[in-house]
Structures are given as C-alpha cells and as structure tokens.
Amino acid sequence: MSEEDSASKGPEPQKKESNGPVVSGRIINCVPQLPYKISRNDKYSASRGDNASEEWNMEPISGNSALYSSLYLLRDSPDWEEHVVGWTGEIDPGNAFSYIAPTDSQKNTKDATEDLKYNSRELNEDPLYLSMEQKRVMAEKLQNQEDSKNRMTVHPVWLLRRDQRRWRGYAENVVWPALHYILNAPSDGQKENTWWYDYVKFNEAYAAKVAQIYKPGDIIWVHDYYLMLLPQLLRMRFGDAVIAYFHHAPWPSNEYFRCLSKRKQLLDGILGSDRVCFQNDGFARHFVSGCKRLLDSTSTKNKTQNKGKEEWLISAYGGDVVVDSLPTGVNTEQILHNAFTSDIDAKVETIKAAYEGKKIIFGRDRLDTVRGVVQKLQAFEAFLAMYPEWRDKVVLIQVSRPTSTDNALKLEQQVNDLVNSINSQYGSLNFSPVQHYHMRIPEDVYYSLLRAADLCLVTSVRDGMNTTALEYVTVKSRSSKQSCYANPLVLSEFSGTSTVLKGALLVNPWDSVAVSKAIKNALSMTSQEKATLEKKLWSKVPTTQDWNARFLKRMVAIAERKDSDDSKITPALNRPLLLRTYRASKRRLFLFDYDGTLTPIVQDPAAAIPSAKLFKILSKLASDPNNQIWIISGRDQKFLSKWLGSRMPQLGLSAEHGCFMKDVASEDWVNLTTKVDMSWQEKVHEVMDQITVQTPGSFVEKKKVAVTWHYRRADPEQGEFYAAKLKKTLDGFAADLGLEVMEGKANVEVRPKFVNKGEIVKRLVWHPLGEKQLYDDDGFKIDESVPKDRLPEFILCLGDDFTDEDMFAQLNSIESVWEKKFPDDRNECGHYGFYPVTVGSASKKTVAKAHLTDPQQVLDTLGLLVGDVSLFQSAGTVDLDDRGHIKDSESSMKSEQAGVAYNMRRSASLKDST
Ligand SMILES: O=P(O)(O)OC[C@H]1O[C@H](O[C@H]2O[C@H](CO)[C@@H](O)[C@H](O)[C@H]2O)[C@H](O)[C@@H](O)[C@@H]1O
Numbered sequence: 001m002s003e004e005d006s007a008s009k010g011p012e013p014q015k016k017e018s019n020g021p022v023v024s025g026r027i028i029n030c031v032p033q034l035p036y037k038i039s040r041n042d043k044y045s046a047s048r049g050d051n052a053s054e055e056w057n058m059e060p061i062s063g064n065s066a067l068y069s070s071l072y073l074l075r076d077s078p079d080w081e082e083h084v085v086g087w088t089g090e091i092d093p094g095n096a097f098s099y100i101a102p103t104d105s106q107k108n109t110k111d112a113t114e115d116l117k118y119n120s121r122e123l124n125e126d127p128l129y130l131s132m133e134q135k136r137v138m139a140e141k142l143q144n145q146e147d148s149k150n151r152m153t154v155h156p157v158w159l160l161r162r163d164q165r166r167w168r169g170y171a172e173n174v175v176w177p178a179l180h181y182i183l184n185a186p187s188d189g190q191k192e193n194t195w196w197y198d199y200v201k202f203n204e205a206y207a208a209k210v211a212q213i214y215k216p217g218d219i220i221w222v223h224d225y226y227l228m229l230l231p232q233l234l235r236m237r238f239g240d241a242v243i244a245y246f247h248h249a250p251w252p253s254n255e256y257f258r259c260l261s262k263r264k265q266l267l268d269g270i271l272g273s274d275r276v277c278f279q280n281d282g283f284a285r286h287f288v289s290g291c292k293r294l295l296d297s298t299s300t301k302n303k304t305q306n307k308g309k310e311e312w313l314i315s316a317y318g319g320d321v322v323v324d325s326l327p328t329g330v331n332t333e334q335i336l337h338n339a340f341t342s343d344i345d346a347k348v349e350t351i352k353a354a355y356e357g358k359k360i361i362f363g364r365d366r367l368d369t370v371r372g373v374v375q376k377l378q379a380f381e382a383f384l385a386m387y388p389e390w391r392d393k394v395v396l397i398q399v400s401r402p403t404s405t406d407n408a409l410k411l412e413q414q415v416n417d418l419v420n421s422i423n424s425q426y427g428s429l430n431f432s433p434v435q436h437y438h439m440r441i442p443e444d445v446y447y448s449l450l451r452a453a454d455l456c457l458v459t460s461v462r463d464g465m466n467t468t469a470l471e472y473v474t475v476k477s478r479s480s481k482q483s484c485y486a487n488p489l490v491l492s493e494f495s496g497t498s499t500v501l502k503g504a505l506l507v508n509p510w511d512s513v514a515v516s517k518a519i520k521n522a523l524s525m526t527s528q529e530k531a532t533l534e535k536k537l538w539s540k541v542p543t544t545q546d547w548n549a550r551f552l553k554r555m556v557a558i559a560e561r562k563d564s565d566d567s568k569i570t571p572a573l574n575r576p577l578l579l580r581t582y583r584a585s586k587r588r589l590f591l592f593d594y595d596g597t598l599t600p601i602v603q604d605p606a607a608a609i610p611s612a613k614l615f616k617i618l619s620k621l622a623s624d625p626n627n628q629i630w631i632i633s634g635r636d637q638k639f640l641s642k643w644l645g646s647r648m649p650q651l652g653l654s655a656e657h658g659c660f661m662k663d664v665a666s667e668d669w670v671n672l673t674t675k676v677d678m679s680w681q682e683k684v685h686e687v688m689d690q691i692t693v694q695t696p697g698s699f700v701e702k703k704k705v706a707v708t709w710h711y712r713r714a715d716p717e718q719g720e721f722y723a724a725k726l727k728k729t730l731d732g733f734a735a736d737l738g739l740e741v742m743e744g745k746a747n748v749e750v751r752p753k754f755v756n757k758g759e760i761v762k763r764l765v766w767h768p769l770g771e772k773q774l775y776d777d778d779g780f781k782i783d784e785s786v787p788k789d790r791l792p793e794f795i796l797c798l799g800d801d802f803t804d805e806d807m808f809a810q811l812n813s814i815e816s817v818w819e820k821k822f823p824d825d826r827n828e829c830g831h832y833g834f835y836p837v838t839v840g841s842a843s844k845k846t847v848a849k850a851h852l853t854d855p856q857q858v859l860d861t862l863g864l865l866v867g868d869v870s871l872f873q874s875a876g877t878v879d880l881d882d883r884g885h886i887k888d889s890e891s892s893m894k895s896e897q898a899g900v901a902y903n904m905r906r907s908a909s910l911k912d913s914t
C-alpha cells in the first residue's frame, strides 16, 4: 500500500510494546479562537431563577472553515480523542451586564489557570468578571454545542478584560501585515510593545491550559500565527512532548519577515515544535531561509517516500525540526451534501431567473487589502471596457465580508467608489453590472451563488489557502438540473491555492488587462473545455479528511522517531524559574563564555569589545557579594585583561580555553601549561601559514599557547573548504603531540588537549564559593570532599560554541555525582541550581539543558536577574504581573500599592456619597 493509500484511511496510533504508548491516541488542538461567538442573553436573570445555561448565546462563526472542519472531523474519528484549547473570542457582555466586583471568597476560589486579575481599575480597565460558576456553565454549554460522542473536549481559554480586542493586537496589526508583504508605517514602537506584551500573555494562557490536560504521548497541534510562541512555551515545560505547528497564512520572503522587531523571538517560539508545516513548499522555503539567516540555523533537504516530496530538517537548538508543507483542504463530502438540496435547487433557479440571459461571475472575499477586491473590480471594469459585446450579458456578484481592521473604512470607500463608477458607466436604470454585498451571507445563500455562477473570480494578492476556490471547484464537480456543471475558475497566482489548483486559469491580479482577457476566455469556453478543466481541478482539491490523516500519520512517525533515538530539541531557558532559583540561593557562580555569548560575533576579532550595557549589567551582578563571575574564553590574557580585568578586577578570568587563569579580585595570572612542551607551535604555525596563503582574507591569531586560524573574511565556500583541509592535516599529527583541534565559528583552533574549558569549570564548581583558589605546580587543586553547604547552589553557565560543550558536559557530570552524593540537598525546585545554557541556534548537537537565542537575549536575562529589565523582553520567559511589571519587582510592588491606594480612595468616596 502506498503512503497515499494508507494516509486516506487515517493513521493508527501506535502502541509501544514495552515502555508504554508512543502516542496516547489523544490530540490537543490549540486554535486561536473557539468557533463560536459568545454573547450574554440580555433577558436572562438569575434572580428570576432562569436556567443558568440560558445566560449565554453561542453562534457559530464563519471563516477559518478549513481549520474548523478539521476539528469536527477529528471529533468524529474513532481513532483519536480530541481536546480543543481555544480562546473564547470577545465575549459580548450584553446590555444587562454590569461589573460585579468579586467577593474575597470568589477571588480565593478563582480558577487556578485564570491569569488575569481584578485589580486594574486604576487603568480604567474593569475586567469582564466571570465567577467560576459562570465559567463552568459557559464551558459546559460550549461542550454541548458539539455532538461530540465524548471524543472531543472543549477547553476555553479565559482572557477577560473590558478591551477584549487587545488580545488580537500584535497578531493582527504586526504579524499579519508582515506575513502578507505589508510593511507598517514607522512608529515609536510604544503601541507595538503593548501589543507584544498581550501577545505573550495570550500564548502563556494557552500554555497554562495545555499544561493542565497534557499527558505524555499526546500530540499537541498548534495552529497559526496567533500562537507562534506556544510551541516553545510548551517545550520549556514538556521536553519530550510531540508538538506540531501548522501555519495557515502565507509565510513571506525573509526580506519582509526580518522587518519585525521580534523576529527572532517569533522564530524561536515556533522552533519549540518537532514539525513546522505550511500550505506549500514556497512558504516552507521562506521559513527555512529566515531561520538560516536570522538564527544561524543549518538545514538539510530530504526527499520523502511520499512521491518524492521534499522536506527540510532544520538544526536548531540541538535538535532537528521537520519543516514541510501540506495544503489544508475542505470537507468535500459535507459541501456536496449541503449544497445539493431541493431548497438550494430552488434558490439557484431564482438567481438564474433574476439574471436571465446574463453570465454570473461570483466572488466572495474578506474585505481586507490582500483579498484583491479592488483589483477584481478594476479588472471587471477593464473587461467591460475592452469587450463591449459583453456589457449587458454579464453580472459580477461580489460578496465582501466586513472586517474591523484599521483601514477597513478607507477600503470600503474605495470599493464603493469603484462599484458606483462601473455601474454608472456600464449600467442602466434596470441593471447594475456589479452587485456588491458588503455582508456575511448564510451558508445556503453562499452555496446557491456558487452553484449558480458561470465563473468564480479569485484575485487575492496574498493568501495562504483560498477555500472559496476549493469549494467552488467542489460544487462544480456535480451536475444537476440547473446545469451549472464544470464552470471555470479564474485564480490569482498569488493565492496559496494556485500551487494546488495548478490547472486553473491563473492570473496576475495586478495586471487588470490580463485578468480581463482571462474572464473573456473563461466565459467563452465550450462545455467540453470546461469539463476537461474541471476534471483536472477536481482531482486536485485537497480534502480535510486527507489533510487530517496525512498530518497525523507524519506526527505518529515523528513521535516514533523521537522515541527510538534521543534526538531532542533544547528548550528555551525558563527565565521565571531561573529568577526564582537565583533569588532563593546565596552561593551563586556565573560561568560565561565571551565571544558570541556576551558580545555578538563580528568580522574583526579586535572589534568584539564589551558594550556599555554589558558592563552595567556585569557590575550590578558583581556588586552582590553572593555572586562570583568568571569569563571563560578562548581569547588571550592580553585581550581579557585589557577589556574586562582592568575595568572589573572582581571578575575571574580564564584565557585560551583554559590555559591560563586569574582568580577573582586578583591580578595574577596562573599558567596551567608550564609543563607542556611548546615545540608543537612551530609546526602548527607553519601549516596554518600555508593555508592562509591559499585562502585570501584568512589570517592566523597567534596567542601565547593556542593558535587560531580565522576565515570569516574569506570567501565562505573557499573558507569552509580550506578549514576542512586544515583540520584534516592537523588531525594527522595532533593526537601524537597531545593536541586538540577544534572547529569554532569561522575558525580552526589548536591547544594542548589536557586543558579545556570543562576542566576549569570542574575546578570552580568543586570549590568553596568565595574562597581563594589554591594551586601548586600541578595547577589548581580539586577537592571533592568540600561540604555541600560551601559549594555553589546556583550555577549559570553560558556559551555559544563547540568548545563550550566541555563546560556543559562537565556540569552535567557533576550534577549526576551530586545526585548520588547529596540526594537530600536539592533546592525547592528539586534540583541543584545547574543551568548549562547554549546561546544561539547551533548546528551542532548540544548537551546544554536550555538555550537563549543570542547575546541580546543573554543580556536581557542577566538584566532580569539584577532587576534591570522593566518590561517583558522576550518570548515566554519572564513572569509579569497584570500591569506588565516583572512579578515581585520593585516596580510591580509600587504599582500594586497604587492600586490598593486607589481602591481605598474609591471606597471612601462611595461611603461619603451614601
Ligand atoms: O571562547 P570565546 O570567548 O567564545 O572565544 C572564541 C574565539 O573567539 C574569537 O573569534 C570569534 O569571534 C570573532 C569576533 O566576533 C570573530 O570574528 C571570529 O570569526 C570568531 O571565530 C577570537 O578571535 C578567538 O581567539 C577565540 O578563541
């Protein structure tokens, strides 16, 4: 059986024989919004003893049909138990609703997942308060909307503030435009910061909800750009979870995506997934290119067994993330069932009769700038101008769904002007060639129009998947009395759908003359031509059933692969937890690599000097007597003394990957390689000098002991080629001379094997924190009998490169020793405060336990520890209070006090007025 055949039958969740199930058979579907509009029934009154469930009305919402039909089909699948996690959308509180302050007992019994508090009245933001009971009733009613056969459970995400639209701000005003190739006007960024804060909270609310229901073996399926941070937030909590992210919208060229100020955080958020999937290969390719350029990820392209379809493996944060494409579909069975009823037959006949003698062109779009309604009207105008013989013989019925975007009014005006212009030029008292309906239409009217249409015109300038086009082709596949079979589709080549319906009459919506010619050709096709075209298109319409089956089949395979090898994605550093451990500990040791960790990588090594911000943060950190900071670098003593030691003598320094050490608050360097024969240097210099001659732009950095050949400024391909050649030559004699050859960032380094950064870490950790380092001719002493209460209880180790892996490995191994040696001395979080953290998206596998994306995030994290970061800087890593201050920080307390003072003033004035 081919993968195609088996996919359509649906994947069977595999049970693992010995160690329990690989997948549990449960799917947790995280959708940006539940498919209902919830409003409070104004006539409801609890005091009259009305049934509590009558308090809320729930209307199905339109749009997102591909996603919602997928949810409903999974609900009915016998193979899966489905859990849907989604925001309630803006709850309409109705006229009768007024703010009822929660009582103390209500506050105390508040739903544990509820992350929004009540105390923001001084910001004039009365929350839409719902008691636990009201939420329970509403959740039950949402659940009962589904004839779920108990296979689907709805988990509402409550985000209750008076201004509920705020939760859409970042996704709709910042991300959506970039995804659709729209650049926002420059601004001071203030609004964007507020939206970003809400976006993070939105994603965190989902993470909290998923955490309540997640069980090992569940497949977590995250949908679309409102939830880009969720995969990483979940990865931080559940390292082994099987997580997929499906992106329904287009993914733009990196030239657009990189304009987003939070571009790295967004990519980082998505890369918490095991699989990232797009509507087509073009979008996937753009994403991969963005990860390579912005995160320094590497990728490989593989051919799958599925008809040679390609997929990418991105190496990010120590694990491989699958990137591929699978177009969403429509529920063709359901559409054909619903669109061919006697009621709709009658409606089709009525429409046909109303436009007797005329061809009907149909379009349905959201009225936003990318759906191309303006382009469509311009093309239709051109058509009437170019082909006068068609003027009285064609009508365009355009249904435009209203939106509430910022420029909706402007667009509406533009569309109205165009409609009026066409109708006044080419219409008469009896007939208007454009019938424009700016409204949502019910499903039966929609199907009637699809069926009655002689042509469907889709001119979007960007979209992920246009379901109207798919639904039109579906409806046209069936003949009926009303003889509307096989009528053609004119489709924009900029729609994601064009990669699926390749045989459609494809047009460039920006070329109104070409679209007008396509309209003429389509309307002039013979029945035979139409039937041939329809046959071709119909065979390509993806079905939701197939989409679900294929998507999950691949996820089961990914789960099995994960289970069988130890490939893992290194999660983002959980910064709230880090902060908590930091605050709870006294003996703290910081082990920092320098280049690529505390300072960004630059072309010229001499230019990589510490920033003022770095000094400020390091000084604050070092001013706490409980903190001891070491910089463990490949740099030489001269560089480290000049740029760091001379300005901050309280730092400990280690140079040349562990060859030299300078204790904290001391000026003396200790050479750990005094007993090493250095004659090898001559040979290494000679080999490197030769390679330098062959590689223009490269150079050798000769340090006291280590030697580094740099090729960052050489031609990249040539540089890599000669680096490999050099490594091979050096490896040929390195072992015999007791040397290690290391590949770093655009460099190849050599140093004696017995010193490395890991050895330094070992000496620093097995040492009573705060005491002077002791050493003799053999170097520093390691004393594993130091009592636990003198050893460090918080160790943050940061590094970006291959050589830093020695530090991480050393920490991991000491941690295992401590587990045996000090089983009862864990901290309140159940560990020993070890944080080995890699920086950047390394192409290498890492043994670090967490990652930060870049030196900027490193500074944000250190800033967080010293209380320097006042607002949320990065994805899902800092815990904030309701007003956006870091929890328990000084500013948070001040703001809290202001709230209390306000409440006291308010109750005093209420008392006065009674
Ligand atoms: O252990 P580190 O502190 O990370 O030092 C490793 C090497 O860093 C330097 O080279 C790297 O950074 C340069 C400046 O950004 C960059 O131009 C170069 O391509 C990188 O390889 C330094 O020059 C070496 O001596 C260090 O060993």
Ligand SMILES: [Mg+2]
Binding pocket: 593, 594, 595, 596, 597, 799, 800, 801
């Ligand atoms: Mg480094």
